[in-house]
Amino acid sequence: MKEKEIIEYMRGELGSNILDACTPRERRVFINIRPEALRRAVEALKRKYSTLRFITISTVDGGLNFEFLHHFHVDGIVVTLRSVKPKEENVLESITDIVPAANFIEREIADLFGVKVMNHPKMRNLILTEDWAEDKRPLRKPLKGILPPQARRVAESLISMGCVAPVSRFIERKREAAGLPKTPPFAFANKEDMKELHGIIKETSLSEKVGFDWENKRLRYR
C-alpha cells in the first residue's frame, strides 16, 4: 500500500521527529511532526517524490497553540504534515524556497493570524492593507486556554505548589503564634517532595490540558 510506504519512508528520514502517523482512509495520510523538523520533512518528500504537488497550508488557532497543516499531493494520495507550535513563539518556518507555491498562502497566514513567517523571500501583506494594525488580525484568537477565569488561579496553584490555598505571611505568623509550624508538612515545604509531585503531574496530561508553563510555573494565560 502506497500510504504505508510514505509513512515508512518518512519515519526512516525523520526518525523521532515523527510523533505519530496514520491513514484514516484510503489515499489519506496524516503525519504529526516536531515543528523544528518541518523543513526537513518537506525536503524529504520533495527528494523522494518527483510528482509531489503542494496543495495548501491550513492554520488552526487553538487558543494556546497554532496547528499548521501542510497538505501535499503524492501520486493520488493527500499527505498532511501536522505541526503544533505555542502561540507565544508566533513563528512559522517558510518553505517557499523549497516549494515556491507556498509563497502566497504563507503571506495569507501572516496576514490573517499575525504569525511571523521566517525566511520568506518577499513578505508583505497579501490580503490586508499595508497599514493594517498588527494587533488586530482577523482570524487570531486571544491567547487563552480551556479554563474559565475563576478556575485559573486554583489550577495554577494546584500544579505549581501542589496546594490550592497558598500560605500568606499573615497566616504563617498566626500559625507560629499558635505554636504550629509556619506551614503544614506540605510537599512544597520539601524540594524532593515537590520534584516528585511535579514529575507525577508531568506524566499525566493535566498540565498540558490546562496550558501550564513549567518554566515560569504559571498558566500561559491570565
Add this chain to the structure above:
Amino acid sequence: MVKYALFLGCQIPMRIPSVEIASRRVFERIGLETVDLKGYSCCPEPVISRLLDKTGQLTVSARNLALAEKLGLDIMTLCNGCYETLLEANETLKHESEEMLQTNKILENYGRKYRGLIEVKHVVEVLYEDIGVDKIRECVIKPLKIRVAMHYGCHLYRDLSGNIMRKPEMMKKLTSLTGVEIVDYGLERLCCGYPSMQVDEEFALTHRLLPKIKKMIEAGAEAVVLTCPACTIQFETGQILLRERGVRYDLPCINIMELLALSFGFSSRDLHLELHRGPISRLIKKVEGD
C-alpha cells in the same frame, strides 16, 4: 490508643488554621494520636483535575494514600472535600485493577506504590465510632449555652454504606454533646453555594446561601456549625458579599472541632478564633462573656 495519619488538606491550615489548632487540642484531650502526613499535597481539588484528567487526579490522590499506607495508618481528614476525593479515589483504586495498574506505573517511577490497604475516614466518624460519645461527653467541662443551626456540607452525605445521613447524624450528636441547642430550619441539605461561585456568583449567593441564612436566623440560630472549610469560607465571605447587595446578616460560623474545643474548656484566644472572617466576636462574647 486510636492512631491515624492526619490529612490537613489546603484550606484548613492555610485559610482557617484555628480549626487545625482546635483539632489538635481536642485530639490530645481525648487521646486520639495523629501523625502528620509529611510531603502530602492537595487531595487534589476535584473539579478541575477530575474533569480534565482522571488519571492525574487519581495518581495525585494515590500518592497521598501511599504516604499514609507507608506509615501503616488509615487516613483521617478534617475537610469534607478532601474526604470525598480521597474516599472515591481509594474505592476506585481498590476495585478497578486497570486504574490501580496505571496509577502505580507512574508512582513506581518515584519509588512509590499504593496497595489499597488503608481506609479513609472523616474526623466526625473517627470521633463518633473510634473514640465514642461517652469519652467526649466526659471531656466537656464547659457546656455552651447557645442556639446553633447545623450545616453538614454536601460531601458529608457521601457514604459507602448508602446511608447518606450516617455522618450528618454523627455530627449532630457530637454537636449536641457540647451543650448547645440545635435548631432545625428545614434547609439543612441545601448546598451553601460554594461550588457555584465559580460559575454564577449571583445564583450562589442569592439562591443558595441567602435562603439558608434566612431560615437559620428565623429559627433562632445564633451561629452555624460546620465541618467543611469551603462551606465556612462561603458562609463568611458570602455574608460580606451579600452586604454589597443590601442584605446584612451577621451569623457567626464555627467548626465542630472549635465548638468541641470551647466546650472542653479551651479559650477562644488559645484557639485563635479571631482568624475567622465572620463576626466570631459576637459568638465568643456569648460563650465566654465580656
